[in-house]
Amino acid sequence: MMNLVRLSASRIASLVSSGRIQAEAVAEAFLSEIKKTDSRLSAYLKVFDDHALEQAREIDRKKKNGRLEGVPIALKDNILYKGFPATCGSKMLADATALYDAAVVEKLKAEGAVILGKTNLDEFAMGSSTENSAFFPTQNPWDPMRVPGGSSGGSAAAVAAGMAAAALGSDSGGSVRQPAAYCGLVGLRPTYGRISRYGLVAFASSLDQIGPLCRSVEDCALLTACLCGRDSRDATSADEPVPDFAAELKNDFSPCGLKIGRLHPAMLEDIQPEVRSAYDNMLSLLAAEGASITEMNFPSWKFALMSYYILAPAEASSNLSRFDGVRYGLRVQEMDLENMYIQSRNRGLGPEVKRRIILGAFALSAGQYESFFLRAARARKKIRDELCTALNQVNVIVTPTAAEEAFVFGERKDPISMYRSDRFTVPASLAGLPSLSLPMGVSRQRLPLGIQVIGHFFQESDIFKLAFWLENRVQLEKILHGKEET
């Protein structure tokens, strides 16, 4: 008897499309798993029990012949799904209901996916642990004393624990890739503009991208191809052809002759030793297969975090000014408008969000704009140019995703120590480059460790092919989970 919740998204789609299993049976299996497991992990903010079953029955009645037929997918709760809550992990939107579907939701529906529910996140996607959710933290399925990462921690935990076949998150500075690493998943941040941001509640508009979190590279490739494409409702979405990323994986690929950039040892000095040795071992494996490994130094990365933590809060201070109690969300009744704004925001927004709004507004203020915001924007250009120069010499750049395994709850109370979780993921975000995290091993504590593959603009194909080869060669699935049923 098949364990439906252990099936890959690709396999589910194939079985449902061919009629060998019913979408309703698949949805029931995942909903049952959520009932059994989520009280321990708190990955979900809202489960769509009846609605998910109704979606599944509709698919059984009228096949859409979509690429995601019957696949149960979870959505991070900053992605709008019409008629259902979109809290963004915030008291400000605790009772808010989405008025329209995000572009990615329209695409998932068109492909026959079943939306299971909305997952937990750091408030307004600001955080690296999901501890900043206004409601409750989410536990890492690998060790419930540890964080799942963030801000897409709920999505990552749901997929890692078999409570969704795949999930969508959003990544501004690493919020898909880092939870993917901490939870043993494959997570992609696509090229900026690949996937429409229409219906994604904005945090930092020049950095935000929606990305999939999956248990395999093939699933990630499949989902990405379904989500990409020009959308006139998102002025920053690219008009680029979308390859069939999953089909490309079936072509023969060998790393022989591939040029791979690796980080100079000086950039890896203070990372967890197990991360370092897993990283070195993986590169040795690639070298043994004929890949050409080039050591690369990125002096600009010393300043990448500072640049990010000026630019992102600056954009956030503008984006979150809409949450003022007027049109939606929490409103504290006051005698005058000014106090209504102030009290609604005081009560609705959490400490990290307030911190970033104030920081961002300061960086944009008249006397500081030149020395903070513009300087950070100059740094961004330098970081992007440095990465692009490197990617003109190599096909991909490989780095650790995170410097360490998932940390314990409460370990990073100091904001700067939390921000440092993003040091390997932020550069690709600033540059707008695609990057993927995939599991590369486990630590002594039996916690997953991830590597990051960064490609050139719109070259997700290169990333997927290498990641697929690594996944199969190293057979991490056996190490991490036990072999997945096929």
Next chain:
Amino acid sequence: MDFDSEFESICGLVKLRLPAEEKKSLLPQLQKIMHWVSALDRWRALDGEDVLHSPAGFYAPMREDKVTASLPREDVLKAAVRSHRGMIEVPAILKKE
């Protein structure tokens, strides 16, 4: 960098007024973060560098100048806490003398 003296006016601009307790914990954290990010000043290579505001390495065409439907009014009004005669109601801006 005079963050302390600007703190209250920045809070005013972003429509936040922190209670004393909250200000006591937030202000030192903000000072520390501002000090940390100001390290960008030491990166002399930035002097004279161009800025990059959007990483989009492509030209995103403008959409056609065509009027299309927006959200249904009744849905928008349902989302607001108070509405009156087809408009969202808020406290008065101008006060009667």
